Amino acid sequence: AMVQGIEIIDGAIVDRNPSTGQVIARVPVSTRQDVLDAVERSVAASDAWAATPLDERIALMRQGCAVLGRSVGELADRITEEMGKPKAEAAEEAEGAADKHAFLDLVQKANADELLGGDDDEGPQSLVIRDPLGVVVVISPWNFPSDEILLLVLPALAAGNVVIVKPSEVTPLVGKMTVEAVASALPPNVLQIVQGDGEVGGWLVENDNVDMVAMTGSTAVGKEIMTSCAKGLKRLVLELGGKDPMIVFADADLDLAASDAVEYSLSNTGQVCCSIERVYVDSSIKDDFESKVVEMASSYKVGDGRDEENKVGPLVSKLQRDRVSEQVDTALKSGAKLLFKSSIPDSAPEDASFYPVTVLGDVEQTNQIQKVETFGPVISLATFDGTEEEAIRLANDTEYGLSSAVYTTDSKKATRVAKRIRSGQVGINCYSINYANTAAPWVGHKNSGYGYHSGMDGWRQFSVPKSLVFASSASM
Numbered sequence: 001a002m003v004q005g006i007e008i009i010d011g012a013i014v015d016r017n018p019s020t021g022q023v024i025a026r027v028p029v030s031t032r033q034d035v036l037d038a039v040e041r042s043v044a045a046s047d048a049w050a051a052t053p054l055d056e057r058i059a060l061m062r063q064g065c066a067v068l069g070r071s072v073g074e075l076a077d078r079i080t081e082e083m084g085k086p087k088a089e090a091a092e093e094a095e096g097a098a099d100k101h102a103f104l105d106l107v108q109k110a111n112a113d114e115l116l117g118g119d120d121d122e123g124p125q126s127l128v129i130r131d132p133l134g135v136v137v138v139i140s141p142w143n144f145p146s147d148e149i150l151l152l153v154l155p156a157l158a159a160g161n162v163v164i165v166k167p168s169e170v171t172p173l174v175g176k177m178t179v180e181a182v183a184s185a186l187p188p189n190v191l192q193i194v195q196g197d198g199e200v201g202g203w204l205v206e207n208d209n210v211d212m213v214a215m216t217g218s219t220a221v222g223k224e225i226m227t228s229c230a231k232g233l234k235r236l237v238l239e240l241g242g243k244d245p246m247i248v249f250a251d252a253d254l255d256l257a258a259s260d261a262v263e264y265s266l267s268n269t270g271q272v273c274c275s276i277e278r279v280y281v282d283s284s285i286k287d288d289f290e291s292k293v294v295e296m297a298s299s300y301k302v303g304d305g306r307d308e309e310n311k312v313g314p315l316v317s318k319l320q321r322d323r324v325s326e327q328v329d330t331a332l333k334s335g336a337k338l339l340f341k342s343s344i345p346d347s348a349p350e351d352a353s354f355y356p357v358t359v360l361g362d363v364e365q366t367n368q369i370q371k372v373e374t375f376g377p378v379i380s381l382a383t384f385d386g387t388e389e390e391a392i393r394l395a396n397d398t399e400y401g402l403s404s405a406v407y408t409t410d411s412k413k414a415t416r417v418a419k420r421i422r423s424g425q426v427g428i429n430c431y432s433i434n435y436a437n438t439a440a441p442w443v444g445h446k447n448s449g450y451g452y453h454s455g456m457d458g459w460r461q462f463s464v465p466k467s468l469v470f471a472s473s474a475s476m
Helices: 032-051 054-069 072-083 087-098 101-110 147-158 172-183 198-205 219-230 254-270 283-297 318-333 388-396 411-420 455-462
Strands: 012-016 023-028 114-117 125-132 135-139 162-166 191-193 212-216 235-239 244-248 276-282 337-341 358-361 378-384 403-407 425-428 463-470
Touching: 012 172, 023 172, 032 125, 032 135, 032 162, 032 191, 032 198, 054 072, 054 087, 054 101, 054 147, 054 172, 072 087, 072 172, 087 147, 101 147, 101 455, 135 147, 135 198, 147 162, 147 172, 147 212, 147 455, 162 198, 172 191, 198 219, 212 219, 219 235, 235 455, 244 254, 244 388, 254 276, 254 283, 254 378, 254 403, 276 283, 276 388, 283 337, 283 358, 283 378, 318 358, 318 378, 378 388, 388 411, 403 411, 411 425, 455 463
Parallel strands: 135 162, 135 212, 162 191, 212 235, 244 276, 244 403, 276 378, 358 378, 403 425
Antiparallel strands: 012 023, 114 125, 125 463, 337 358
């Protein structure tokens, strides 16, 4: 048993649909020998792939994404079946996963050689090229089980590395479909997959022939990986947890702010590293804001993600449902008010993991739910005194720093506040990840990450710059 209480019986992952509890498949777990063999094959494939010109590597990856693109319908169905997200959200993920055209243009640019020559054409010239690291391990999460693989795999491959993916044991079939589609366009063993839980991940991470680990997941697991990588000074990119704040000033567009607070607390059933998890509302508009939030939240129907009318699916597992339930119960005992709780399907089987859409009010900053990542369909409303200083203090009162949001019609105030929030991205009157430029980095400050994910800064983490210094341009 591991992260989400997923059972491994007789060497196979028991893959269940969280809407029904029914077994979809039994997926064989890679043995220690399988992992050793995979790494050995990667090492053997490494030199030829590193020597393949950048434009050829990019062209092959485009072909791989096109292969995935031919089965986006099936991929979306599989996502909903394995981890429960509503059909429309699964379709959006599958289409986004396959459509990496603009993304690959930028990744290619990030890996291009750069000439640093003086104005003097005869004088010394420096050419900065990028060396691949070698074997990169990608450990991917279950909440965006296809796209999160590609956001790490594609820049790793573009940089000339060979890659082994260990998808979450919650979503082994989505992982397999995604990796095999891209791998089908590449030379043998340039991109491989192994299956299993944290034990299998551990065998990969500690292998001496692995040069880098790129992982999206929880902060606790990220710290374990970092400890293991220290022995070999392995390169790392970790995209970890969050407890993202949203600040609503009295002069905000309240309909927009309430709508976004609801949508981005509940999106993917609240199982997003950058879900809105703490909403701070100017106390002068509290009543108005709460009633808008409750009205909007009550339109979100909970149920099987395969049914179009359900906007909120099950939680990924019964373990996750119990964690959320316990957090909410503790929050209420500590003085939070229950403003709204939706129904869940009457007909839900005992093994399903639905949790009602829940709106909490009067959540004090000392309440445990303001500290710990919830990862569930909970909208947590708190108040502040309306000042910029207090808003900044509350937003920063967390071990995390992934993203955040500021709602006000005063753009100067928004910018002042945003600059002082310690998080990797701040949405001004919007949810940042939906509006950020494709080239914007995705960064976790504090315990939300290590290294950078995406953007020029992020894509360049998969290689090492090397300067070729020429005494004169004539010698180039």
